[in-house]
Amino acid sequence: MTAIEQTQARPRGTRLPRRARREQLLGAAQEVFVAQGYHSAAMDDIAERAGVSKPVLYQHFPGKLELYLALLDQHCESLLQSVRGALASTTDNKQRVEATMDAYFAYVEDEGGAFRLVFESDLTNEPAVRERVDKVALQCAEAISEVIAEDTGLSSDQSMLLAVGLGGVSQVVARYWLASRSEVPRETAVQLLTSLAWRGIAGFPLHGAEGGPAGQHG
Amino acid sequence: MTAIEQTQARPRGTRLPRRARREQLLGAAQEVFVAQGYHSAAMDDIAERAGVSKPVLYQHFPGKLELYLALLDQHCESLLQSVRGALASTTDNKQRVEATMDAYFAYVEDEGGAFRLVFESDLTNEPAVRERVDKVALQCAEAISEVIAEDTGLSSDQSMLLAVGLGGVSQVVARYWLASRSEVPRETAVQLLTSLAWRGIAGFPLHGAEGGPAGQHG
DNA sequence: CTGCACGCCGATCTTGACCTCCACGGCTTG
DNA sequence: CAAGCCGTGGAGGTCAAGATCGGCGTGCAG
The missing domain is CATH 1.10.357.10 (Tetracycline Repressor, domain 2)
Known part of the structure; x- marks a missing residue:
């Protein structure tokens, strides 16, 4: 519960450069996928973990599978x-x-x-x-x-x-x-x-x- | 497509003793779980493979997880x-x-x-x-x-x-x-x-x- | 022959998760 | 200083899949 905040630190209002945002989303997704597995991991969870809303997730990755594949x-x-x-x-x-x-x-x-x-x-x-x-x-x-x-x-x-x-x-x-x-x-x-x-x-x-x-x- | 029919041979109208039906359901479930994995395997698929309808599946096993655990x-x-x-x-x-x-x-x-x-x-x-x-x-x-x-x-x-x-x-x-x-x-x-x-x-x-x-x- | 019990089937409900539409706020330009 | 633009946020649609209720056919007892 301590190392998580590095990807969650921002108070959910920050604007990030595209590349950095993508990296941050990958980090959040990795945490969730590792902790819960692919199926139990919800896109809501990943978005919430990253401190953004779902649409931004879909603006960076076409879908859940592609996000997973990127990490893989x-x-x-x-x-x-x-x-x-x-x-x-x-x-x-x-x-x-x-x-x-x-x-x-x-x-x-x-x-x-x-x-x-x-x-x-x-x-x-x-x-x-x-x-x-x-x-x-x-x-x-x-x-x-x-x-x-x-x-x-x-x-x-x-x-x-x-x-x-x-x-x-x-x-x-x-x-x-x-x-x-x-x-x-x-x-x-x-x-x-x-x-x-x-x-x-x-x-x-x-x-x-x-x-x-x-x-x-x- | 050849070895499958051993569990599918019956033309979907046969009445089976309870124990035999259970074994047959386990066989069908194994085939589907092995071929598709747990998540991609639908209860419909298993029932269809066994040549029965879904309710009978639920009359023998409380749910998908228990069915899987029995095989496991x-x-x-x-x-x-x-x-x-x-x-x-x-x-x-x-x-x-x-x-x-x-x-x-x-x-x-x-x-x-x-x-x-x-x-x-x-x-x-x-x-x-x-x-x-x-x-x-x-x-x-x-x-x-x-x-x-x-x-x-x-x-x-x-x-x-x-x-x-x-x-x-x-x-x-x-x-x-x-x-x-x-x-x-x-x-x-x-x-x-x-x-x-x-x-x-x-x-x-x-x-x-x-x-x-x-x-x-x- | 007839009524009853039992197990099976078709059709349905609901939940949950992936994936988009309407309002808001900060940055830029004249 | 003001107006517009673009990205963010919450609320909703759709669909697949797990889980369940009213008919039906069969076999038996009387």
Whole structure:
């Protein structure tokens, strides 16, 4: 109840430049969508939260869906950038794993809980939403998969499976960690998961058939 | 359009015993909820799919939410049984991993795609739904966590993190595998993931688990 | 054969949420 | 100083979907 007022501070009479108003509306919409989900969120709520009336909302966005999509696109892009940045931050593969894990944790911990729009959307039946959510997951997995394929020589199908798995672990555990308010600090959790994932992924030898003794390289 | 008629075969004039009618309604509701999600699914659709009129639906269930919850409970229980069964099916930990992975794959491959109700519900804002979904994930993770804690001696917090991770991998990859219609057969995918997970998890041995080469204490 | 009970159907009501129309006030120009 | 303009605000229309009431047909007891 304290951080909200940054988007509500104005006493409902202020005139704002168009760009700023739009940003403020996006902020208000994000708060409401995150707190209530798409369906329970009413345009009235968003307008009220922003301290404006409904018509101004419709002067900036054609409808509820487009407003939601604008936010979704924004945070999908953000996640993708984080993951790609983490993968590019080093050439050491173990550090890559750690950086990527940490990117997910940071993303989930990010202000406003916007990750819920991407990971816990309640509008996945809408094709436009489904497409974006699937696409960002796929793109993240592809980015990870490239590294895996390059390093292990697995087929693209197989390395994609592993990449989806690594992305999935990060996402699921980061959410669990956030929700459970676990005693274990973020860095420890990341380290733990990195150990798990790195030992797992480093176990795949360069040329293919699983089951062989661990031939790991760095 | 072919497998549907099993619940729609009757030409909308048949009288059914109460119990059978209820089961049939549950089947129809599952099909519609899976195909369209909770919000897009209309009671009209469910009634039509079942070949009855809306009032009979309300004679069997108090409302849309309760109907949904009945299905959700059913499939949550099913998942939990599968996972527990997999963990209890052997005492060899690697086979446990494999059996658990396979349980998730079998679950998502199950008829009717009912896993979507548990893993992709669009009603998580409803507390009753959220509670059930969270609870089943937690119970699965706890079941896995017990084995991990017993075998590695990690703290319960930490083994829970790993257990959530393993459950998360299984769930996410199984869904991806199903959605992507990957060329790689189910058994291969399970093997691949099992390798990943087992190498990862076997890297945490405290009590000299079988096959664990490096035993580090700390 | 006939009256009764029971479960099912068509048609309807209401609620709630998305999306626009009439009055008001501050800024600009002559 | 005055008049107009443009954006803001409250009140309302529409529609979809959840939830419900008067007929109907069937099977049984007497």
